Amino acid sequence: MTIRRSNLFLIALFCGHLIAASLAFGSNGYWVIPAQMSVSRPFHRTALLPNGKVLATGGWVSPDTAEIYDPDTNVWTAAANMIYSHSEHTATVLPDGKILVAGGTPDPVSMPTDKAEVYDWATNTWTPAANMNSARTGHAATLLSNGTVLVTGSWGDASAEIYDPTANTWTAVPNMNTARDYHTATRLKNGKVLVVGGRSNTADLFDPDTKTWTMVASLDSSLFGHTAALLPDGKVLVAGGVITSSGTSINAAQVYDPAANTWAAIPDMHSIRSFFTATPFADGTVLMSGGFIGPQSFNVANNSEVYDPATNTWVNFMDMPDVSSHNTATLLSNGQVLVISGKSYWTELRPPEAAPSSNTGLDQVLAATSSKEVLLYKLGSTALKNPLSGILLLLE
Numbered sequence: 001m002t003i004r005r006s007n008l009f010l011i012a013l014f015c016g017h018l019i020a021a022s023l024a025f026g027s028n029g030y031w032v033i034p035a036q037m038s039v040s041r042p043f044h045r046t047a048l049l050p051n052g053k054v055l056a057t058g059g060w061v062s063p064d065t066a067e068i069y070d071p072d073t074n075v076w077t078a079a080a081n082m083i084y085s086h087s088e089h090t091a092t093v094l095p096d097g098k099i100l101v102a103g104g105t106p107d108p109v110s111m112p113t114d115k116a117e118v119y120d121w122a123t124n125t126w127t128p129a130a131n132m133n134s135a136r137t138g139h140a141a142t143l144l145s146n147g148t149v150l151v152t153g154s155w156g157d158a159s160a161e162i163y164d165p166t167a168n169t170w171t172a173v174p175n176m177n178t179a180r181d182y183h184t185a186t187r188l189k190n191g192k193v194l195v196v197g198g199r200s201n202t203a204d205l206f207d208p209d210t211k212t213w214t215m216v217a218s219l220d221s222s223l224f225g226h227t228a229a230l231l232p233d234g235k236v237l238v239a240g241g242v243i244t245s246s247g248t249s250i251n252a253a254q255v256y257d258p259a260a261n262t263w264a265a266i267p268d269m270h271s272i273r274s275f276f277t278a279t280p281f282a283d284g285t286v287l288m289s290g291g292f293i294g295p296q297s298f299n300v301a302n303n304s305e306v307y308d309p310a311t312n313t314w315v316n317f318m319d320m321p322d323v324s325s326h327n328t329a330t331l332l333s334n335g336q337v338l339v340i341s342g343k344s345y346w347t348e349l350r351p352p353e354a355a356p357s358s359n360t361g362l363d364q365v366l367a368a369t370s371s372k373e374v375l376l377y378k379l380g381s382t383a384l385k386n387p388l389s390g391i392l393l394l395l396e
Helices: 345-349 362-369
Strands: 009-014 017-022 029-032 045-048 054-057 066-070 075-078 090-093 099-102 116-120 125-128 140-143 149-154 157-164 169-173 184-187 193-196 203-207 212-216 227-230 236-239 253-257 262-266 277-280 286-289 304-308 313-316 328-331 337-340 374-379 382-385 392-395
Touching (some): 090 140, 149 193, 193 236, 227 277
Antiparallel strands (some): 009 017, 099 116, 140 149, 227 236, 286 304, 304 313
16 A cells, blocks of 8 residues: 655554644655775764765774765765774864864773874864873763863763863863763753763753753663754753663653753653664754664664654654664765764674673674665655554655
């Protein structure tokens, strides 16, 4: 049975009744496989350049390399090698369009680094930045309203510091109220930063003007590996993640209201997810892609779904062509989303405590078992599964 879209509405047959559901901007899309990277990049990071291209940096297989994707030509080009090796790092777009890469680990068995560097896309060059005050991985980096960058957390670390790109300096700020890693840090509309989870059920609010932290309302569960997205009304959507005590990935979602300092549960996602991506579209809908699906966080999802805050509903989509976890998702200037897989043999099959004691042969294992799958979420015709009826709808 085929049902066609008329304007921005779709009709679905469910239990003998006709239902009309608003079709959001972000839900009219499909997945394609574009050109692939030159190497696999587990635990890489990406950043959108001012010219609309995407910079992919690091990853365990080739941690000091970078390459650039051009959406117009569908071509990957090698960028200049980084000065340092980075995986599980952060990559932040600065106000002048340069990219700050900070922290991470060079490989699965090394300790975190304090090294940072800046990429100039106009000259294809890397420049060393001042070292951070603390070595970090599993941290978060947030561009503040004044153009500086707040960096928070690491393994068992509650510290935070701010990078000033003009002065090339790192300045320590007071510690968060608890140590956090694999947490989220979201800049709110008022310029403050909401930091959530990270093997904790707590949340902290950072005020850049006073350089102070305030503990706000807590989550129901201690989480890490979740996502957070700022919604059009200024609230923050937090979804998925891993329950710290059990190691189980979840599909729960909730919304934080900064004005009321309250959390409100919303409908669960259709899929369990952790270590996945949440990409807000211009219309306020949010695309969720990939992630671990449990029960112990090491099975990988190949599906995607979109949250529509206007209707408080989730819409399922056609599966992605490849499974993906620890992936990155970059919203392009044309409204498409470039998703790069970050999965690897070690991250899928071994808990952190089972990491090899040395990296002998590890590069070969990672290269053989990691994915360099690159996916592109495009707007237009697609087959869409209605979340209520399960009927396949052809949208044209």
